[in-house]
Amino acid sequence: MRRVSSGFLCLTVLAACGGSSVSVHTDYDPLANPKMAAYHTWNWLRAPAGAPAREDSSVQALVEQVVEARLSAMGYQKSDTNPEFRVGWHAALGDPLDVTSLNNYYGYAWGRWFPGGGVAYSHGFHAQYETGSLVVDVADSHARELVWRGIGRDVFLPKEKPASREKMVNEAVTKLFAQFPPRVK
Numbered sequence: 001m002r003r004v005s006s007g008f009l010c011l012t013v014l015a016a017c018g019g020s021s022v023s024v025h026t027d028y029d030p031l032a033n034p035k036m037a038a039y040h041t042w043n044w045l046r047a048p049a050g051a052p053a054r055e056d057s058s059v060q061a062l063v064e065q066v067v068e069a070r071l072s073a074m075g076y077q078k079s080d081t082n083p084e085f086r087v088g089w090h091a092a093l094g095d096p097l098d099v100t101s102l103n104n105y106y107g108y109a110w111g112r113w114f115p116g117g118g119v120a121y122s123h124g125f126h127a128q129y130e131t132g133s134l135v136v137d138v139a140d141s142h143a144r145e146l147v148w149r150g151i152g153r154d155v156f157l158p159k160e161k162p163a164s165r166e167k168m169v170n171e172a173v174t175k176l177f178a179q180f181p182p183r184v185k
Helices: 001-017 029-039 057-073 099-106 162-177
Strands: 022-029 041-044 087-090 135-142 145-153
Touching: 001 087, 022 029, 022 162, 029 135, 029 145, 057 162, 135 162, 145 162
Parallel strands: 041 087
Antiparallel strands: 022 145, 087 135, 135 145
8 A cells, every 4th residue: 555655656746747748949050169168158039120120029028138147157248349159049839930030030050061051961840830839040150051950849839838838948948059059969
């Protein structure tokens, strides 16, 4: 009886804690990996003047606050002058997200490792990400090429409360940047 009770207790505790519903996937340019490992400074990718308003601006403050805190905790310094990499993001709040438009929005190239970008081919990416996804990009400032992309799924759930949304964004960003820079085995 004691084994059954302790097993039931463990299941109850796990259920009470709630399992993570955020799943993440990252991909990167293997040729840029040494460069990423040497990065120290960063800043935001910003849209060019006159760009249309963002459809995901309702979560901009939250996402940017969480990303800034995470990068700072990892030892990266935000720099207005000559940062080594820039971070951009988009959230699929209402409709699926077309990732091709992300690059056009920020004005950086896919890079040689993305489909259609050159000789290397990344099988990990799709043309769209489903509603609820958070896409975080890292572009090399000097090459103006995408070198790393992270995708968090089920981050933005319909009708979620602000506290829950903050928790989900924190979880996604923490999981994503745990894989940045990529560790080569």
